[in-house]
Amino acid sequence: MNTASSKPWILGLTGGIGSGKSAAAEHFAALGVHVVDADHAARWVVEPGRAALKKIAEHFGADVLQADGQLDRGALRTLIFADPQQRLWLEALLHPLIRDEIAQNLAQATSPYAILVSPLLVESGQHATTQRVLVIDAPQALQIQRTLLRDNTSEDQVRAILKAQASREERLRHADDVLVNDNDLKALQTEVERLHHYYLTLRGGQS
Structure with a gap:
């Protein structure tokens, strides 16, 4: 049972479609962090x-x-x-x-901290329930390319989704940390591990 003092702080994890937020969340989970997905x-x-x-x-x-x-x-x-x-x-x-x-x-x-994964963390106001926000960011051309590879969808549909989600600027404005995912999965996992070790040193999500 968690005492109040050791209650995990909450990290909000978000990113646009095709940014790699699910892959990042999976690696945090593999490192033993409790992950809750708003979509689930x-x-x-x-x-x-x-x-x-x-x-x-x-x-x-x-x-x-x-x-x-x-x-x-x-x-x-x-x-x-x-x-x-x-x-x-x-x-x-x-x-x-x-x-x-x-x-x-x-x-x-x-776990010492827990993660709320939500594509609409900023738009829905869910970021208000978190102590820290991590944005997985990627160049738009790469977001589109990844989504087309992953989903059976058209480029127009992907662009429509990108438009409906919070603008990249808006997301980044709320970010405490930004992980730029413009390389391969191994590079993403290395960055997640680096952040994880840093997060373990934080009390209440702030340095």
């Missing part, structure tokens, strides 16, 4: 049997459920894109639940 939390809160899914089905109708009772994300996305009011309704329902899910999961950390 967003999926957990709408699993069958959870109250949120029942409310979504009551509000939008059974069409947003698949035959096996899981949420049909595609159908829901179509509905909320067509009507901004519906998107606001959904966000009002889910955001507090996701926040609680993340907080509960972070509270289970036994």
